[in-house]
Amino acid sequence: xxxxxxxxxxxxxxxxxxxxxxxxxxxxxxxxxxxxxxxxxxxxxxxxxxxxxxxxxxxxxxxxxxxxxxxxxxxxxxxxxxxxxxxxxxxxxxxxxxxxxxxxxxxxxxxxxxxxxxxxxxxxxxxxxxxxxxxxxxxxxxxxxxx
Amino acid sequence: xxxxxxxxxxxxxxxxxxxxxxxxxxxxxxxxxxxxxxxxxxxxxxxxxxxxxxxxxxxxxxxxxxxxxxxxxxxxx
Numbered sequence: 001x002x003x004x005x006x007x008x009x010x011x012x013x014x015x016x017x018x019x020x021x022x023x024x025x026x027x028x029x030x031x032x033x034x035x036x037x038x039x040x041x042x043x044x045x046x047x048x049x050x051x052x053x054x055x056x057x058x059x060x061x062x063x064x065x066x067x068x069x070x071x072x073x074x075x076x077x078x079x080x081x082x083x084x085x086x087x088x089x090x091x092x093x094x095x096x097x098x099x100x101x102x103x104x105x106x107x108x109x110x111x112x113x114x115x116x117x118x119x120x121x122x123x124x125x126x127x128x129x130x131x132x133x134x135x136x137x138x139x140x141x142x143x144x145x146x147x
Numbered sequence: 148x149x150x151x152x153x154x155x156x157x158x159x160x161x162x163x164x165x166x167x168x169x170x171x172x173x174x175x176x177x178x179x180x181x182x183x184x185x186x187x188x189x190x191x192x193x194x195x196x197x198x199x200x201x202x203x204x205x206x207x208x209x210x211x212x213x214x215x216x217x218x219x220x221x222x223x224x
Contacts, residue, residue, distance in 0.1 A: 130223030131156030144222035
């Protein structure tokens with residue numbers, strides 16, 4: 001691990017479609033790229049015991065999570081031939097239907113980005129200390145656990 | 148040894164705080180956990196991992212001070 005402070009992947013609230021669109025647009029100058037792949041995690045309105053999830057409130061051990069995201073990023077660059085990679089995760093309240101995770105990988109060739117994206121998303125789910133409180137419509141809650 | 152202990156997610160519902168400082172004389176993570184179990188009765192029933200200075204450790208790890216975090220199951224993405 002390097003000594004530089006890892007990049008902050010967290011954004012307060014939902015990740016907007018404008019932000020995602022602008023991220024794509026910024027890559028138009030990087031013309032060695034032939035393929036992008038994007039994962040968008042969306043908050044699902046799960047129904048549990050007849051109660052519907054209205055939102056997830058995300059918290060994180062931010063310093064450790066940013067270090068983990070950085071390690072995942074470094075490992076993905078080692079494993080796959082990627083031109084660039086961006087990860088953003090929400091903190092705070094994200095309503096059902098809104099985006100809470102945005103992972104964006106780019107490479108000269110398409111086959112790489114399919115594999116890389118799955119690897120990165122699974123690593124994030126398993127290793128990033130991020131916690132989610134599922135808030136139901138009646139304002140009760142339960143704690144989300146990644147399966 | 149002054150240790151910062153951080154609690155996250157559902158564990159904060161037991162501790163009613165997100166961070167505390169403890170002047171602790173023990174040498175192993177397990178000893179610190181025993182102290183916390185005495186302080187917070189229901190903590191032992193909860194599923195969590197322990198990070199020391201931002202690295203996951205097991206109970207037999209030697210305490211090196213600084214920062215201990217109790218991390219319930221991850222739910223990112």
